[in-house]
Amino acid sequence: MRQAPFIAVEGPIGAGKTTLSSMLAETLHLPIIKEIVEENPFLDKFYQNMDDWSFQLEMFFLCNRYKQLEDTITQYIEKGKPVISDYHIYKNLIFSERTLKGTKRDKYRQIYHVLTDDLPKPDIILYIRADLDTLLARIAKRGRSFEEGMDKAYLQQLIEDYDDAMSSLAAREPSTIIMTIDGNTVDFVENRMHYEEIAAKVKELME
Ligand SMILES: Nc1ncnc2c1ncn2[C@@H]1O[C@H](COP(=O)(O)OP(=O)(O)OP(=O)(O)O)[C@@H](O)[C@H]1O
């Protein structure tokens, strides 16, 4: 591993990305990049009417993540400092391929590639997989109003899209390390030993 890894935590909605990345940032003394949620003006509208709001939402996420990635590069990667993020920019494509249709999807895909293809990507991905019941329970526990009544078919589709995306990323970028965590059985919140095992593995991967 090069001296300063760029680590991303990924997984479908409610998998525990922010929770795990925050815990690791503290244990491993890493700066953390978190995605913008509360300030997002389109999430609420999107969950009420996906067809009407998906393009605005996807573009908002893309622009925000692009800016955060630019800042991450100048503040950490170019200076040889390790950093952890609670997402991989590739998630823009995972979501947009599902939520957009027709010419909007084609245009969005082009913009995504123009903006991101030449930028550094994470070296290590911690991929938290979890099934529908686990995710629904965690989303309910978190209690964000706009996620109440989350469409189960949408979430199930995203679970499958994430699996496909991680497999294709592994095939396309064999140098990226993908560590898969079974979010159904590994409980890094309630079980300290489970968490410490993950932290130890991540530390080892960073060396
Ligand atoms: N392993 C776990 N065991 C029990 N609860 C968990 C676990 N992981 C996360 N949670 C809880 O589930 C909820 C969702 O976690 P979190 O916000 O970290 O998910 P996320 O993947 O970042 O979500 P999003 O995709 O919406 O950004 C939180 O209330 C968190 O405390």
Ligand SMILES: Nc1nc(=O)c2ncn([C@H]3C[C@H](O)[C@@H](CO)O3)c2[nH]1
């Ligand atoms: N459509 C869509 N595209 C994205 O790139 C994206 N990233 C996150 N989300 C949703 C999941 C959580 O509800 C909430 C917080 O993660 O926002 C997204 N939704």
